[in-house]
Amino acid sequence: MIFQPTIIALLLAAGLGLAMLLAAAPFAVQIIRHWNIRSGSERQLQLERRTYLFSTLLSFVLAIQGIALLLFIFNADRLAGHFVGAMCAAGVLNVNAYGYPALIAQIASFFLTALWLVINHVDTRAPDYPLVRIKYALLLALVPLLAANFLLQLWYFLGLKADVITSCCGSLFSAGAQTLTGDLAALPPQPAMIGFYAALGAALLMATLHAATRRGGYLVALASAAAFVAAIAGIISFVSLYIYEHPHHHCPFCILKPEYDYQGYLLYIPLFAATAAGLAVGALQAFRRVPSLAEVVPRTAARLAGAAAVGYLIFAAVATAMILRSNLILIG
Amino acid sequence: MRIWIEQQRALIDFTLASLARRKAKNLGLLAVYTLLVFVLASVTLFSHALRHEATRVLADSPELILQRMVAGRHDLIPPGYLDKIGKIRGVQKMEGRLWGYYYDPVIKANYTFMAPTAGDVERGTIVIGSGLERIRGLTQETGISFRAYSGKLYSFIVADILPHDSELISADLVLMHADDFRDFFGFPAGHYTDITLSVANPQEVRNVAAKLAAALPDSRPILREEVLRTYASIFDWREGIVLAILSGAILAFAILAWDKAAGLSAEEKREIGILKAIGWETGDVIRMKLWEGVLISLTAFLLGYLAAYLHVFYAGGILFEPVLKGWSVLYPRFQLTPEIDGLAVVTLGFFTVIPYTAAVLVPIWRAATTDPDAAMRS
DSSP: OOOOHHHHHHHHHHHHHHHHHHHHHHHHHHHHHHOOTTOOOHHHHHHHHHHHHHHHHHHHHHHHHHHHHHHHHHHHHHGGGGSTTOOSHHHHHTSSTTHHHHHHHHHHHHHHHHHHHHHHHHHHHSTTOTTHHHHHHHHHHHHHHHHHHHHHHHHHHHTOOOOOOOSSSOHHHHTTTOOOOOOOOOOOHHHHHHHHHHHHHHHHHHHHHHHHHOOOHHHHHHHHHHHHHHHHHHIIIIIHHHHHTOTTOOOSSGGGSGGGTTHHHHHHHHHHHHHHHHHHHHHHHTTTTSGGGTTHHHHHHHHHHHHHHHHHHHHHHHHHHHHHHOOOOOOO | OHHHHHHHHHHHHHHHHHHHHTHHHHHHHHHHHHHHHHHHHHHHHHHHHHHHHHHHHHTTSOSEEEEEEETTEEEOBOTTHHHHHOOOTTEEEEEEEEEEEEEETTTTEEEEEEEOTTOOSOTTEEEEOHHHHHHHTOOTTOEEEEEOTTSOEEEEEEEEEOOGGGHHHHTTEEEEOHHHHHHHHTOOTTOBSEEEEEESSGGGHHHHHHHHHHHOTTEEEEEHHHHHHHHHHHHHHHHHHHHHHHHHHHHHHHHHHHHHHHOOOHHHHHHHHHHHHTTOOHHHHHHHHHHHHHHHHHHHHHHHHHHHHHHHHHSTTTTTHHHHHOOOTTOOOOOOOOOOOHHHHHHHHHHHHHHHHHHHHHHHHHHHTSOHHHHHHO
């Protein structure tokens, strides 16, 4: 493994998040088994108090996941110098088979923790905590995901061996045979562009409609998931080309670099926030018939849909502005 | 949204007042926290600056160095090698270098003797680096004698002293005429220490190296990027080792933070009891306590980082210098360029703020869920 501070920090964060959830797991089981809001027993009181601890804990875990996601990509980019042929994060994540799965697990942990927190939020708004059991069952479901996240990162980092000069010869001949490509398979720009704007438009429309009429919550989530995929595909396929002003540079990570004025953050932050909000709208729909949540759920969902709409709008506007400002002519 | 902001403002206001009421306890924690950030930040700032310096120095070195190996050891380049390599497409310049080490028993240090390829040092004179100037007390036009490995004494006149800004690479350097060099070391004619090649297109470097290795199987080409990569790994590794050693301190700090947060005084307990009695919810108390943590973390982080910045860039990083910089008799004196790396700052936050927050979460919750009745009665 490369003994590098940021790698240690990332493992520390992933390990800590997992340890916290593991410590919470037995209590979650207790809550699922013994929760009874009508009871005034000592145990029920204890359980009610514990719920405060867990929601604080999960907020903390989410905050770590979010920052760790950025740090993971940023550090992958920084490590590019350590490997023959790796130009940026894309190559470094390709060094061994665990790189991209670790990234995907990190993104998934981020979204699912966010969903948990939204469910937790509406639950605490109702006087009778109707979702407690579901919430803690979901918390248990998060444990394997965070465990996978931690293990994938561990394997990935353990498998990283820097190509340094050895005493017998230059690294060229010990590890040079391994070549990494920074090229990602990309869709041709024209269909990708159509898909990109269509999916974003659909998500924007659904979210705006839901914010106004409070209907079609599941569709918002579906459209958000589709828009996320289309947006990432679009960034790889053509948005990045316009930013780099280079017809063959498809990397979705280099746009986060200082050379390109950190423009990637302008794209990814609204996109991730909007997708998390859009997915949460769908997750909440399942609880809209719960009597004590009859008012809270639609209101929160509408607000989230509004946030998602704003996020997608910002994302689309930023991407379009980048394309229009670019000197590259890709379609024409 | 505005109500929420107002709420948080009021909470911060209250928290600050409450922190000020227990100065001694909080200042103690703040001091330890700041010290931890200071130590860790010094390490990261120092190693980042060293990495930066190494990259800057190597930026002008040749793209490729070719050494000859005999029985796995570095050997001289025999005559005819330069011709054997011949013309390789993409190579702009190729030249044999003459350099070697000389051990000076007077100061028990090694010098690097070198014959510059440009050849502007006259016979019988030398140009020296400023480290040598300092340690041997040499000035221009003074003479100095070295006993060669053959036992013969050679005298040189110092013609010039290399500029101080190049000290990082020239502290122990002695430049002399190529013929003087050959005489002094008894270097056989036509031999060189190694060969350097400049390649204009960075994408061609590996191809050139492969061609060299094919043409001269007993040689090893070393690329500049490999040297850079190795340096980066060394500095990363040193930084990682120091951080791993200091992880004991981080753990101790987390235990202290836990202890401080768990050991509520009777007064604090009463305070929380009263707050809850007048209508604060458990969530509000947790939020207040979290703000307390944020304020302490932020203050400690800023103070510690500032102190580390001053320590590394203005006090020469005296505390960690030997570990991170390495050592030698003729060590160059150099000023590190102040530079802050965003990634390192976030990493540092992971090493300090996250353990702290994790350690205080449970005690905070415990304090916030105490019964108002029990708290006030105690």
